[in-house]
Amino acid sequence: MSVAGHPDRLLLLGGGHSHALTLLDWVRRPLASAGLEIVLLSPNRYSLYSGLVPAWMAGRIPQEALQIDLAALCRAAGARLLIGEAQALDPAQQRLQLSSGEWLGYRLLSVNTGSTLRAPEHAGPCLSLRPLARLLQDWPLFLHAWQQGSGPMGLDAVGGGAAGVEVLLAALQRLRRLRPDRPVQARLFSASERLLMGHPVGAARRAEAALRRAGVQLMLGRRWQPVDSPAQHGLLWAAGAQPPEWLARSGLALSAEGYLAVEATLQSRSQATVFAAGDSAALAPALDKSGVRAVRMASTLAHNLRAAWRGEALQVHRPQSAVLALLALPDGSAIASHARWGSAQGRWVGRWKDALDHAFMNRFTPEALASLASQGAS
Ligand SMILES: Cc1cc2nc3c(=O)[nH]c(=O)nc-3n(C[C@H](O)[C@H](O)[C@H](O)COP(=O)(O)OP(=O)(O)OC[C@H]3O[C@@H](n4cnc5c(N)ncnc54)[C@H](O)[C@@H]3O)c2cc1C
Incomplete structure (x- = not known):
């Protein structure tokens, strides 16, 4: 593997669901390697869990309940959190440009920047x-x-x-x-x-x-x-999820919608030094974009970044043919929707959704991180 950008840096771009869980994996099984520097680039210290956004908007939970503290997560995983935003990518030179204009080199890059929406001009709120x-x-x-x-x-x-x-x-x-x-x-x-x-x-x-x-x-x-x-x-x-504009100028292989075209290993189809997961990654055949998909890709990503760093064999990601979606309703009930199983609705679905959402967030509490780190150390 060439090391034009920065020979010792593994750069995680964006603190989405997939990178949050990848870092969690590395808390438990540290990616120890001589000289390795893991950097997570994120515009904010907190990653936001979209599944709880409706509950927060309804006033049912405080803002803190949907925030993952990336600073604490990075500390526990032996990574460095860099607050900033990517605005350009130069994969041939293995470097990425921040919105400050500064360039950041890497040996391996993983992209998990999600989707974006472009709302039209509107004179009102x-x-x-x-x-x-x-x-x-x-x-x-x-x-x-x-x-x-x-x-x-x-x-x-x-x-x-x-x-x-x-x-x-x-x-x-x-x-x-x-x-x-x-x-x-x-x-x-x-x-x-x-x-x-x-x-x-x-x-x-x-x-x-x-x-x-x-x-x-x-x-x-x-x-x-x-x-x-x-x-x-x-x-x-809430219409028209799209990839970020800078991806289109990166020269990397893209899907028709403009997301990063990846192999089943989540490695870019055109650059072996680039990986992608979550909404950023376009597998073939295409998957629906969802947090559940991003979560499922994380274990393959964590494994493959480790393997790529060490020059070992990569794993193939085997996505499920359909995933469960749970939609919260104002009365505390929820709708369950699955392409193969059909749909269901009730307060029990609401309780199920709450339990899944809170179980996800509980994986990132200081206590959970400390417990994972101690498992890794023992
Ligand atoms: C309101 C709402 C509710 C949803 N509810 C559900 C649900 O219940 N279940 C479900 O499965 N899906 C849900 N989704 C869809 C889900 O949010 C996305 O599919 C999912 O977040 C994708 O995860 P990801 O890991 O790809 O990236 P994300 O979780 O979107 O994270 C991307 C991260 O990248 C960062 N980033 C972006 N651009 C840059 C840049 N240039 N430089 C550095 N960092 C950058 C962002 O700050 C963000 O932290 C919901 C979406 C919305 C909007």
């Missing part, structure tokens, strides 16, 4: 579901303005996927609780004829029923246009 760090700033401001204002408000959500449905329901619940005297007239626009494309029809019907119960007017088969939402309407943008 606008909430975009990505980046999540921005949503965490914007939602409290939106709520503050709502509390101070008067009269009814229109709220237009764009995007009929699982995240759009969940977040709209959570937002409506919070807005109505805060100001029961102010009516909210909500609409959901979806370019497709039904909600939750890619999910079983039964799950879509359940989501539709939940939205109707919340008084949402469904605009299905209707591509949103700026003229649909006057400036006094709030806009909730």
Whole structure:
């Protein structure tokens, strides 16, 4: 392997689900190697767990409950957290450019920067579901303005996927609780004829029923246009997940959508020194983009980065043909959706979702990290 960039640096770009779990693996089984420097580059100290965003927006949990402290995780894994953002990649020279303009060399790079959304210009209040760090700033401001204002408000959500449905329901619940005297007239626009494309029809019907119960007017088969939402309407943008723009200029092999084309080993199809996981990675055949998929890729990624560093054989990632999605509803119940098993709904599904979400987050507490580290040391 050539070492043009930096002979001793393994660079993890983005603190998404896959890298958080990769680092956890290395807490338990340290990636000890002479001179090795592991660097995690992230715009923020905290990685945000999207599965709990609707619960936070509904006011059911505090912000801390959906944050993974990357500083503590890196410390435990023997890695260095570098706060910054990538804006360009030069794979031939094995280096990456930060938004500060500085270049960072690497011997091995792993990309886990997720997807992004590009919300349109809107004269009124606008909430975009990505980046999540921005949503965490914007939602409290939106709520503050709502509390101070008067009269009814229109709220237009764009995007009929699982995240759009969940977040709209959570937002409506919070807005109505805060100001029961102010009516909210909500609409959901979806370019497709039904909600939750890619999910079983039964799950879509359940989501539709939940939205109707919340008084949402469904605009299905209707591509949103700026003229649909006057400036006094709030806009909730949840449509068109895309890869970050800088990937397109990287010269790396990309999928038709612009994500990093990888082999079954999660190694770039065009550069052996680059790996990708989570939403960033485009396997063939293509997988749906979800946190569950990103989580599942982590064990292969952790193994293969270790193996690539040592010049050992790589493992193949064997994705499940379908994964479970759980959509939280305002009454504490949830919808379970699985392409092969169908759908179900109830408070028991809500409790199941809570248990899975909290089990995930509990893996990153200081106590859990200390316990993992002691297992590694023994
Ligand atoms: C509101 C909401 C709810 C969702 N709920 C679910 C759910 O319940 N179940 C499910 O399976 N999926 C869910 N999803 C989808 C899920 O969030 C994504 O598929 C998942 O986060 C992808 O994980 P990832 O590891 O690829 O990256 P992410 O978890 O998105 O993390 C990417 C990280 O990269 C960082 N980053 C981005 N750009 C740069 C850069 N240029 N330089 C450095 N760092 C960068 C970001 O700050 C971020 O921390 C939800 C999505 C949303 C928006």
